[in-house]
Structures are given as C-alpha cells and as structure tokens.
Amino acid sequence: MDEKSSNDRIILGIDPGTNVMGYAVLRCPLLLTRKGAVVPLTIGALKMKKTDSHYLRLKQIRDKVLELITEFLPDEMAIESPFFGINVTSVVKLCRAQGAAMTAVLDRDIPISEYPPARVKSAITGNGRASKEQVSSMVRRILHFEEDQDVPFDATDALAIALCHYYETSKGLPSGAFGHGSSRSGGGRKSSSSSWEKFAENNKNRIHKQ
Numbered sequence: 001m002d003e004k005s006s007n008d009r010i011i012l013g014i015d016p017g018t019n020v021m022g023y024a025v026l027r028c029p030l031l032l033t034r035k036g037a038v039v040p041l042t043i044g045a046l047k048m049k050k051t052d053s054h055y056l057r058l059k060q061i062r063d064k065v066l067e068l069i070t071e072f073l074p075d076e077m078a079i080e081s082p083f084f085g086i087n088v089t090s091v092v093k094l095c096r097a098q099g100a101a102m103t104a105v106l107d108r109d110i111p112i113s114e115y116p117p118a119r120v121k122s123a124i125t126g127n128g129r130a131s132k133e134q135v136s137s138m139v140r141r142i143l144h145f146e147e148d149q150d151v152p153f154d155a156t157d158a159l160a161i162a163l164c165h166y167y168e169t170s171k172g173l174p175s176g177a178f179g180h181g182s183s184r185s186g187g188g189r190k191s192s193s194s195s196w197e198k199f200a201e202n203n204k205n206r207i208h209k210q
Contacts, residue, residue, distance in 0.1 A: 078115060
C-alpha cells in the first residue's frame with residue numbers, strides 16, 4: 001500500500017450483495033479544494049455464487065471486509081443502502097449482506113455512511129436514474145480508467161459509492177479534487193499517479209475478480 005500522508009483520507013466503498021459484493025478503496029485529498037489526485041488503491045468484486053449457504057456467504061463478506069480493513073486501514077466506510085423495488089426475500093438478504101459488512105467495520109470503530117442508489121447515481125452522473133453502464137463510464141472518466149479495461153460493474157458501483165461519500169462529506173464540487181477543469185466533463189487533470197493504465201499495469205494484484 002502507498003504511504004498515507006496526514007492530508008489524505010482513505011475511504012472504503014462497498015456495494016453489498018449476497019451473490020456479488022463490489023468493493024473499492026480510495027485515497028483522497030483531505031479537502032476538495034486541495035489539488036491532488038483521487039487514487040484507487042484496490043477495486044474488485046467478491047463472487048459468492050459457488051457457496052450454497054446464505055450464512056456462509058455472510059461470513060465471506062465479513063471476512064473480505066476485515067481483510068480490506070487490515071490492509072488499507074480506511075478512515076471511513078461508505079455503503080449503498082438497500083432499495084425497495086425488489087421482492088421482500090431479496091431485500092432481507094441484501095440487508096443481511098449490508099449488516100455483515102457493517103459489523104466488520106464497527107469492530108474496528110470505523111464510521112459508516114449510507115447512500116441510496118439514486119443519490120450515488122446523481123452525485124456521479126447528475127442523473128438519479130442512470131444505468132450501471134452510465135455510472136461505470138463516468139467513474140472511468142473521473143479516475144482516468146482505460147475504456148477497454150475489464151472492471152465489473154459491482155466494482156465501479158463501489159467506486160461510485162466511495163466517490164459520492166467523498167463529494168458529500170467534503171461539501172464541494174468534484175472538480176476541485178482533480179485540479180484543472182471539471183472532472184464531470186472529462187477535463188480533469190490526468191496525472192501519472194492517478195492514471196488507471198499505470199495503476200493497472202503496476203498493481204495487477206490489486207484488481208480482483210474472485
């Protein structure tokens with residue numbers, strides 16, 4: 001892990017699910033007004049479809065979150081809150097998955113913030129009804145991902161949740177964190193430290209598709 005300065009925040013983003021859990025860890029400047037890059041330290045998707053037991057999947061979620069906490073020492077966690085446009089059984093399972101992730105960070109006294117899906121989409125794309133494809137595309141533009149890089153939607157959703165939390169808690173526009181121009185319009189400063197291409201090349205072990 002890159003050394004963290006006193007002017008950085010480490011944010012863990014979680015997109016909960018009992019089949020797939022997306023996760024991302026971002027290193028961010030302490031303030032949006034400070035010029036500097038938001039850097040993805042790790043991103044990935046924990047796939048649990050091979051595990052038949054719902055309860056063992058919850059353990060896998062908790063274990064994975066604890067692993068991320070141990071490695072990256074996040075200052076805070078942002079997690080997507082359950083939405084109610086699905087059937088009751090699915091909502092119950094989703095709430096349990098969210099709770100499994102929460103218990104892991106609560107064990108380490110890490111603050112938690114929840115964001116509804118529409119709020120995350122609005123913060124990233126300006127449209128609370130944006131599709132996963134649109135959210136993924138905008139996250140890629142903000143963080144300068146390569147378009148042909150294979151990153152699961154669950155992982156880009158987790159990145160979006162972490163970014164949403166950063167924007168919300170820093171009380172400013174996302175453009176300030178990326179230097180020159182607006183990150184929403186693709187005019188942000190592309191530094192070598194935040195380049196997804198360089199990140200992917202130098203940190204292949206940090207992009208996980210389990």
